[in-house]
Amino acid sequence: xxxxxxxxxxxxxxxxxxxxxxxxxxxxxxxxxxxEIKLATFKKVEEPRLKRDLKRIKSNLFVNLLKSGxxxxxxxxxxxxxxxxxxxxxxxxxxxxxxxxxxxxQNEINRSLLTQARGAGEKYKGDITYRTELAKAGGDxxxxxxxxxxxxx
Numbered sequence: 001x002x003x004x005x006x007x008x009x010x011x012x013x014x015x016x017x018x019x020x021x022x023x024x025x026x027x028x029x030x031x032x033x034x035x036e037i038k039l040a041t042f043k044k045v046e047e048p049r050l051k052r053d054l055k056r057i058k059s060n061l062f063v064n065l066l067k068s069g070x071x072x073x074x075x076x077x078x079x080x081x082x083x084x085x086x087x088x089x090x091x092x093x094x095x096x097x098x099x100x101x102x103x104x105x106q107n108e109i110n111r112s113l114l115t116q117a118r119g120a121g122e123k124y125k126g127d128i129t130y131r132t133e134l135a136k137a138g139g140d141x142x143x144x145x146x147x148x149x150x151x152x153x
């Protein structure tokens with residue numbers, strides 16, 4: 001009567017695979033949502049804060065240049081060139097911050113997709129266990145056909 005245990009094992013394997021897949025899918029949805037929250041936080045909080053800080057730095061530089069007077073005898077150090085250099089640096093800083101936020105978002109989305117794929121793998125393992133156990137139950141019934149007939153009738 002081992003086939004009865006195999007049938008229960010088949011059912012348990014299938015249910016366990018489905019449960020694990022649901023669990024991984026939930027984790028993937030949580031990871032994806034966290035990635036969206038982090039990107040939105042960057043866009044609504046961090047990026048404006050960074051722009052304000054860079055604007056403050058530019059303003060301070062401008063005030064310092066005005067206080068110091070205009071000195072045009074040194075090449076590359078005129079107030080205009082220093083302000084231009086600061087603008088380039090500010091634009092670069094914002095670009096790097098946006099790039100990093102985008103890369104982090106993509107990495108988190110990819111991680112959620114990998115988690116979802118692990119869930120599909122767990123479901124597949126459960127389906128394989130289901131089929132294997134049913135095959136074992138069928139094999140046991142066929143191998144012990146004469147014995148089981150005597151028990152049943």
